[in-house]
Amino acid sequence: MKKLSSVAVLLVLFSIAIFMSGCGDAVQRNGEETLNHGSGFGLSQNFATARPNTFINSHPTDPSNSTDATFTYSCDKKRCSYKCKLDAGVWAKCPKSGKTYSGLSEGAHTFMVKAKNLANDLWDKTPASYSWTIDTSIPDTVISSGPSNPTFSTDASFVFSCTGAPCSSFECQMDGSGFTACSSPANYSGLSEGAHTFEVRAKNASGTPDPSPASYSWTIDQTPPETVITSNPANPSNSEDASFSFTCN
Missing domain, CATH: 2.60.40.10 (Immunoglobulins)
Known part of the structure; x- marks a missing residue:
């Protein structure tokens, strides 16, 4: 069996070092677990920065006379999960199909939602938000x-x-x-x-x-219709009966 030359050994060690620099550990960012990727590979760096953007697609009017509020939202990644927050409440998981609140108090409210990219467990750092006022005196x-x-x-x-x-x-x-x-x-x-x-x-x-x-x-519509006879007796006819069909367009 041939022995590896010193140059070959160095190349192997260098390759391992580069590979390891692209690996990472789980870390905590703003209370959410994410992946801490190294900068050894351009692919790893892009993977680490692929945070989703969150969008609110529908929301109540502002002001609103309803104490109920329904929101729908989306992200710009293929697969996302979501957490929502209302006013001074805490972040909690919310359905992908949307979030509905009932029995809200009169006054000002703020809804916030953030998406997580399921491909890399990274959260949107800038949650989408919408503020509105409930005034039940509005007819x-x-x-x-x-x-x-x-x-x-x-x-x-x-x-x-x-x-x-x-x-x-x-x-x-x-x-x-x-x-x-x-x-x-x-x-x-x-x-x-x-x-x-x-x-x-x-x-x-x-x-x-x-x-x-x-x-x-x-x-x-003031355009008069056009009347069309679609069937009629023969002319001349030996029948004492006559039948007509007609329509308009």
Whole structure:
């Protein structure tokens, strides 16, 4: 058996040293266990810095008149787990499908969520957050009647009211033209042919509007239909009976 030369031995030892420098141990960062990778390999360094970014995809309106709140969230990695926190509470595991809170108190609240990259157990160092205010004195708005859909008429009348809390006034807008003071019923005339959307929001005594206005969409269609006879008796015919089928488009 041939003996390794001193140069070969040095090369082997050098390779082992490089490999070991790329390995790491578990360490604690901000109370979360992560991997402490060495800087021996570029791949290990990239692996160690592959922290996820967390995004809040849906949340309650601000302000909100509901004491319930539902959040959905995501991350920019293939597989993540999540921890959530509300106000001054502690971080706790939360479902991937979203988090719902019920019976919250009136006032200001802040929701926070952070993702963990399951490929390397690294947490997002900058959690996503959303702040909103619950004010149960804000009324909900309800539209109880409007034009038929579709309709031939260029006029429209809407009847509406508020629920959940007392309201002192209303604001309406047609086709995104801007909210202005209105009262029920709200009447419009001379509207153009085509699609339209009416929105109305109630306001409480302090002037805070419903953050989710009631809306109604419909179409004005004044184009007359074309009538088509699809079947008829022969001409001439020896029958005293006649049957016709017809349609419109």
